[in-house]
Amino acid sequence: MKVFPLAPHENWICDRFVDELVSYGPFECVKDPQDADVIWLVADWCWQNIPISILREKIIVATVHHIVPEKFGVREKYEFAYRDQFIDLYHVTYDGTKDFISNLTNRPIFTQPFWVNQYLWYTDNVDRCSLKEGLGIDPNVFLIGSFQRDTEGHDLKSPKLEKGPDLFCDMVEKYHKLKSQDNVHVEVLLGGWRRQYVMKRLDGVGIKYHYFELPDLDTLRKMYNSLDLYIVAARIEGGPQAIVECAAMNVPIISTDVGLARTILSEDSLFTPKNIELAIPSVTAGYNNVSRYFIPHGFENFEKRFLELFNC
Numbered sequence: 001m002k003v004f005p006l007a008p009h010e011n012w013i014c015d016r017f018v019d020e021l022v023s024y025g026p027f028e029c030v031k032d033p034q035d036a037d038v039i040w041l042v043a044d045w046c047w048q049n050i051p052i053s054i055l056r057e058k059i060i061v062a063t064v065h066h067i068v069p070e071k072f073g074v075r076e077k078y079e080f081a082y083r084d085q086f087i088d089l090y091h092v093t094y095d096g097t098k099d100f101i102s103n104l105t106n107r108p109i110f111t112q113p114f115w116v117n118q119y120l121w122y123t124d125n126v127d128r129c130s131l132k133e134g135l136g137i138d139p140n141v142f143l144i145g146s147f148q149r150d151t152e153g154h155d156l157k158s159p160k161l162e163k164g165p166d167l168f169c170d171m172v173e174k175y176h177k178l179k180s181q182d183n184v185h186v187e188v189l190l191g192g193w194r195r196q197y198v199m200k201r202l203d204g205v206g207i208k209y210h211y212f213e214l215p216d217l218d219t220l221r222k223m224y225n226s227l228d229l230y231i232v233a234a235r236i237e238g239g240p241q242a243i244v245e246c247a248a249m250n251v252p253i254i255s256t257d258v259g260l261a262r263t264i265l266s267e268d269s270l271f272t273p274k275n276i277e278l279a280i281p282s283v284t285a286g287y288n289n290v291s292r293y294f295i296p297h298g299f300e301n302f303e304k305r306f307l308e309l310f311n312c
Contacts, residue, residue: 021299026299064238066259088108090105135210135222142229151197265285
């Protein structure tokens with residue numbers, strides 16, 4: 001079976017998924033959609049890059065990463081309905097997205113987290129204190145991490161509320177107060193685009209942060225492995241990838257109950273903004289759960305569902 005995976009070419013996670021599928025996946029991946037048996041819209045928002053004539057004649061799988069209901073208006077509903085006529089199967093990473101789009105389509109939907117590339121996300125052999133020093137950070141601080149985009153692009157001021165940057169800052173402030181009782185300083189390690197909202201909030205309360213906007217993968221691994229805690233504070237997510245990456249690298253992480261959090265993390269590691277003090281990161285549970293999706297096992301359900309479509 002020949003598969004054409006549609007990448008966004010935006011230097012984002014979907015481009016990496018496509019590269020990994022080509023390198024490690026079970027399919028023969030082709031570069032021309034006309035040559036494919038199945039077209040996989042890994043970046044479903046780029047679906048119009050495929051000619052309508054090809055969409056009509058091929059088997060089409062569309063991945064819907066997540067939908068923010070407050071941002072899903074009349075235009076978005078119209079586009080979804082129009083595209084739906086070409087789709088044979090929807091793929092989502094967690095059931096929350098499935099519940100939402102099941103009201104918009106009669107097409108089959110299957111839930112499956114993406115595979116996890118353990119060749120990229122692994123525990124560094126260097127100790128945490130040395131990694132902090134290598135990043136220019138005091139090894140004695142309690143370091144909290146957040147590597148994502150969380151400010152709206154139209155003004156670089158407004159928080160992207162579905163990502164929860166306001167909640168993240170609230171939680172950092174709580175940890176700052178808790179740790180100060182033991183004379184431990186809290187600092188924050190930030191990565192990703194558009195962190196202006198968080199930086200302004202932290203500046204306002206005098207909490208020191210370190211920012212690496214677009215680190216390469218080697219630096220990003222060091223950033224993860226230097227952390228005492230990673231906090232996911234999102235309100236709506238399809239992943240986020242930080243959950244699987246932290247779990248694969250045995251990085252302590254706590255999260256709101258979004259996306260893959262309940263699939264990968266222990267119940268004790270989930271929190272609401274009111275009970276953050278009770279959340280306990282469990283690196284053992286996270287690693288044991290995420291390892292089920294390591295390459296090549298993480299491809300198995302995709303292969304099964306694609307073959308079912310192809311053989312119908």
